[in-house]
Amino acid sequence: MSDRPAPAPSRPARSYPAAAAILAERDPVIRRLVAEAGPPRLSRTTETHFGTLVRAIVYQQLAGAAAAAIHGRLIAAMDGEATPERLLALPTETLRSVGLSARKAASYGRRATPS
Numbered sequence: 609m610s611d612r613p614a615p616a617p618s619r620p621a622r623s624y625p626a627a628a629a630i631l632a633e634r635d636p637v638i639r640r641l642v643a644e645a646g647p648p649r650l651s652r653t654t655e656t657h658f659g660t661l662v663r664a665i666v667y668q669q670l671a672g673a674a675a676a677a678i679h680g681r682l683i684a685a686m687d688g689e690a691t692p693e694r695l696l697a698l699p700t701e702t703l704r705s706v707g708l709s710a711r712k713a714a715s716y717g718r719r720a721t722p723s
Contacts, residue, residue, distance in 0.1 A: 624648045659690035665715050681706035
């Protein structure tokens with residue numbers, strides 16, 4: 609007989625629908641939401657972590673359509689790919705011309721200039 613503890617049973621990987629079903633078993637509010645809307649459907653992100661950060665900064669305190677337009681122009685100014693190098697290479701004037709406020713331009717490492 610070994611003094612080692614028995615290995616823990618391996619758990620199968622869970623999907624979002626499986627997790628929703630487990631939560632729905634435990635919580636009546638989630639049960640109702642899953643029954644009404646179905647399990648969560650999430651798509652895989654195509655952004656890098658840095659790209660997600662860039663998007664989050666742009667979308668802060670803006671309405672969705674305005675933020676989407678500004679974000680699209682910013683990504684276009686970076687030739688379609690958000691990288692630290694491409695963002696840092698953009699002059700403040702470009703950041704402002706795509707629609708970023710002076711404060712948001714500053715959050716990307718630029719000095720805030722009066723508008």
